[in-house]
Amino acid sequence: MERTAGSTLPSDDAPAPTDEQLMARVADLDPSAIEALYERYSSMAFGLATRITRDSALAEDVVQDAFIGVWRSASRYAGSRASARTWLLSIVHHRAIDAVRRRRPTTELPEADAASPSSLIVDDAWPEVAGRLDRVAIADALATLPSVQREAIELAYFGGLTQLEIAERTAAPLGTVKSRVRLGLLALREALVAADRLERER
Amino acid sequence: MTEPRRLDCAEVADLAPLFVLGALAADEKAAVRAHLATCPEAHDELAAFGGTAAYLAELPEPVEPPAALKGRLMVAVSAELAQQQSLPAGAPASAAPAELEPPPARVAAPPLPGSATPVSIDSERARRRPRPLLRVAFAAAAVLLIVLLGASNLVLRGQIDGAEQQAALMREAIAAAGLPGARVASVSGTDVQPGASGFAVLPADGPGYLAVDGLSVPPAGQTYEAWTIGADGVPVPAGLASPSNGLLVIKLPPSSATEVVALTIEPVGGSETPTMPLQAAGDVGG
Numbered sequence: 001m002e003r004t005a006g007s008t009l010p011s012d013d014a015p016a017p018t019d020e021q022l023m024a025r026v027a028d029l030d031p032s033a034i035e036a037l038y039e040r041y042s043s044m045a046f047g048l049a050t051r052i053t054r055d056s057a058l059a060e061d062v063v064q065d066a067f068i069g070v071w072r073s074a075s076r077y078a079g080s081r082a083s084a085r086t087w088l089l090s091i092v093h094h095r096a097i098d099a100v101r102r103r104r105p106t107t108e109l110p111e112a113d114a115a116s117p118s119s120l121i122v123d124d125a126w127p128e129v130a131g132r133l134d135r136v137a138i139a140d141a142l143a144t145l146p147s148v149q150r151e152a153i154e155l156a157y158f159g160g161l162t163q164l165e166i167a168e169r170t171a172a173p174l175g176t177v178k179s180r181v182r183l184g185l186l187a188l189r190e191a192l193v194a195a196d197r198l199e200r201e202r
Numbered sequence: 203m204t205e206p207r208r209l210d211c212a213e214v215a216d217l218a219p220l221f222v223l224g225a226l227a228a229d230e231k232a233a234v235r236a237h238l239a240t241c242p243e244a245h246d247e248l249a250a251f252g253g254t255a256a257y258l259a260e261l262p263e264p265v266e267p268p269a270a271l272k273g274r275l276m277v278a279v280s281a282e283l284a285q286q287q288s289l290p291a292g293a294p295a296s297a298a299p300a301e302l303e304p305p306p307a308r309v310a311a312p313p314l315p316g317s318a319t320p321v322s323i324d325s326e327r328a329r330r331r332p333r334p335l336l337r338v339a340f341a342a343a344a345v346l347l348i349v350l351l352g353a354s355n356l357v358l359r360g361q362i363d364g365a366e367q368q369a370a371l372m373r374e375a376i377a378a379a380g381l382p383g384a385r386v387a388s389v390s391g392t393d394v395q396p397g398a399s400g401f402a403v404l405p406a407d408g409p410g411y412l413a414v415d416g417l418s419v420p421p422a423g424q425t426y427e428a429w430t431i432g433a434d435g436v437p438v439p440a441g442l443a444s445p446s447n448g449l450l451v452i453k454l455p456p457s458s459a460t461e462v463v464a465l466t467i468e469p470v471g472g473s474e475t476p477t478m479p480l481q482a483a484g485d486v487g488g
Contacts, residue, residue: 162227
């Protein structure tokens, strides 16, 4: 019964396993590995989910659902080039977006994949274009963007709005929204790569 | 669901920034995925935009989730694992289409083995061989799962409420549920306790346990009393307790003859015969 839910496994003196090692153990159906990943990332996941849903009860559901998604799909993570951290947080992001869209009154048809996200979302995580950067450096990089570009990116990523909804919200033509998002991401990439270079030179 | 419109490579490249940010409507997203599933091109623009968007996940301030969330997750994982292990090796994928997966519940209810629509397991998952990881006897999987689900949450409740003794009793109850030959049954509140639910555990020998959550506070001067009822139909007093934050755990005297476990409200000190109405009851017979 030592792995009964809710129990905490004793830590040992061995070096902490990497995220990727934990993911491999999750793929082997080891519950202690998902527990360890939860210990590492639940705060980030809950912070992200809360930011997107603006509802802590819903954010809890999202985080639980996302970690169950990790549990179910870990065997496919092996094929991903993304870090386990990026992969896991992208699942949280997808689930949070799905959750706000389900909640929001909309004329849109129900998301076909909102009901079965675990089957596809694992392909939607990509390796970071720069190295690992801290929150401040990333926020600084985002702050270098023209405000209309930053706004479009934030409405999409954190607001869960579709391109059409962003166009309505910002009173901009759809084509403008598209180009703002594209240019904004390109500029963000430039800024991140520059920040990473700076970090390495330090 | 209509077939998603077919996109060509240039259209996918055009939608890539919106796709990686999650800003496409469902049909557009499906169309992009349909294209990617079969397209021989690498679509490096997706990796570039996606690898940039990945940093946005780092921006929100981390927030510690409520402690109970971890318990809920691990209960849900246990339920998944148990179902995994109850599937014969190489069993075909779940008959339930993935689209039927219910929206996330606050607490994922454990699927009942043998039910027609288990929680969706994708085909990849079903190909994996179950592995004996939990040393829990999942033979009586249906009932035991419900018990574990309830019990783990109750343990957590006990810890959070600082009711250490209650948590210890709950652990004993969970351990007893895993013993060979243990009888376990869900316990439901009656009409006067619609919010109450819990479980009873009666091992082959040794004490049994009754755990019920969601109980009302008994009136002043009164308390809850458990009863065990055998084939003769005579209720036998089986312990007194007051709920802490609605949760109550009572250790029952050993009795292999018990068929029903019930809960009533009695004057402090207990009664020799139960005062109606029953507050909760569970059938452990059979």
